[in-house]
Amino acid sequence: MKVISACLVGCQCRYDGDDNLIREFQEMVERGEAVFVCPEQLGGLSTPRPPAEIVGGTGEDVLAGRAKVITDGGEDVTHQFLKGAEQALQMAQLVGAKEAILKERSPSCGSTLIYDGTFTAGKRAGDGVTSALLKRHGIDVYSEETYSKRKSNN
Template identity: 55%
Template sequence: MTKHLQNPVPLKMVSACLAGVQCRYNGQAKTVPLLKDMVQRGDAITLCPERLAGLATPRRPAEIVGGDGYAVLDGKARVYNDCGEDLTGAFIIAAYKTLHILQAAGIGEVVLKEGSPSCGSREIYDGTFSGTKRDGVGVTAALLLRSGIRVYSEQTLLGDSQPEPVLSKM
């Protein structure tokens, strides 16, 4: 009989850029020390959905045009970079690869980078490349939410919203 080792703290996933990995579109990280510490303790894994789909770092900025991540998954919106290249397929692949990894690892909670066309959980850029944000979720966040994964943003940790249940477990 095989014995499975289990982490005493429920494992979480953190957007890699929040744990210090330089994988954002501009080649930078957006490190949140609490999340980096979680990863270093072994309480969380890191993933970058866009890198999972084979997008390079650095890469052109991308935004969702015509809706949000739910609309992309439903075929009603597209993801483009600022040169007009359609990246919709890559963003959908990124979302499904992320979901499959989380399901295989039994991970039910994630902390994602707010504002990202993949990871935004409350707001994303409006598709005009003008720096304007609007309410909405990224493609990966939408798929994870539809699949029952609890999705949080780093902004919760930085104190600009009401505390969410994941914080008490960190």
């Protein structure tokens, strides 16, 4: 069983009310091979919502209390991001997920790259908050990009 970012299976849960549908991942849900989560909605944030970025580090740093998640308007939404990550982990554990496929570059779901906290479209290497928490608990996290590469290498 897998956990997949809800926006990748067609839920319009992105900050701007859109989705990132990839049909291959939607089909995994249809076949009962995966469940989907949107950590930011699970954390209590509305859709649409202001864009947010991790300021001062990565998802690991947020888990450790060394960095915060801030909206482009300056609101501290760290609490909601942490709550959403905990809820996503709970869902993953409930279904016995060993793998997750999460949306790259998101401050929650990114697993290789995230936005760098400057709101200028710059990126930094690292995990989002949910990816960091799932990895801490032994779940293999892929993005939509690294999962496809993994498959083509097999």
